[in-house]
Each structure stands twice: as structure tokens, then as C-alpha cells.
Amino acid sequence: MDPLEAGENPWTSVQVLLENAHNIAGLLGGFLLAELPEGNVAAYIESRVTTGRVTDRPKEVRAREFKYDAIRADALSRRESLNPIREKMRRWTT
Structure with a gap:
């Protein structure tokens, strides 16, 4: 699915964070939050130190x-x- 299709899909949310945004918290490594069937939330965390790990520890998930x-x-x-x-897609394809 390309970004435009994802952005127009009611089941997904694609939001752009502009380069001049002041808030870059969390951008030194990716993370993903997932709500589990029983209602708990788990986080997948990447950083420069680790290739990726999953945690359900409340303090880390809240952060x-x-x-x-x-x-x-x-x-x-x-x-x-x-x-x-x-606009970016247009520039990349022309």
C-alpha cells in the first residue's frame, strides 16, 4: 500500500511530522505500540544500542x-x- 492509499484508508492514520517541528522526542529510535487482545499495551523499541525488543512493562510503555x-x-x-x-511522490517520480 502506498502512503496515499494508507492515508485515505479509514483504518490507518498517516501523519507527517515536518522537519521544522520542535518535538523530536522518540526520533532517535523507532517504536511501535500495540494493544493486545486482553487490553494490555506492549511496545516494540529500537535504539542505537539494541536492534529491537518488546516490553509490556508499564513504566516503559507509558514513556x-x-x-x-x-x-x-x-x-x-x-x-x-x-x-x-x-508533493514528495511527485518529485521522486518526475
């Missing part, structure tokens, strides 16, 4: 949830994010 919320607050909305994606 990633906080980073996620802070990053998302500075990102463009779903609708606003589509135009920068279209």
Missing part, C-alpha cells in the same frame, strides 16, 4: 505512549498530511 502523543501533537492532521506526501 512510549507519552512520546507518541507528543509527536502526534506536532504532526499535521491526516488530511493536511496528504499534500506533502503527494
Whole structure:
């Protein structure tokens, strides 16, 4: 699925964080939050030190949830994010 298809899909959310955003918390390594069937949340964490690990420890999960919320607050909305994606795709393909 290309980014535009994902951004227009009601089951996904694609948001662009512009280069001049002030909030770069969590951008030194990727992370993923997953809600498990029983309702708990687990986090997959990557960093310069580790290739990736999964944790369900509440303190670590809360820290990633906080980073996620802070990053998302500075990102463009779903609708606003589509135009920068279209522009980058246009530049890369022409």
C-alpha cells in the first residue's frame, strides 16, 4: 500500500511530522505500540544500542505512549498530511 492509499484508508492514520517541528522526542529510535487482545499495551523499541525488543512493562510503555502523543501533537492532521506526501511522490517520480 502506498502512503496515499494508507492515508485515505479509514483504518490507518498517516501523519507527517515536518522537519521544522520542535518535538523530536522518540526520533532517535523507532517504536511501535500495540494493544493486545486482553487490553494490555506492549511496545516494540529500537535504539542505537539494541536492534529491537518488546516490553509490556508499564513504566516503559507509558514513556512510549507519552512520546507518541507528543509527536502526534506536532504532526499535521491526516488530511493536511496528504499534500506533502503527494508533493514528495511527485518529485521522486518526475
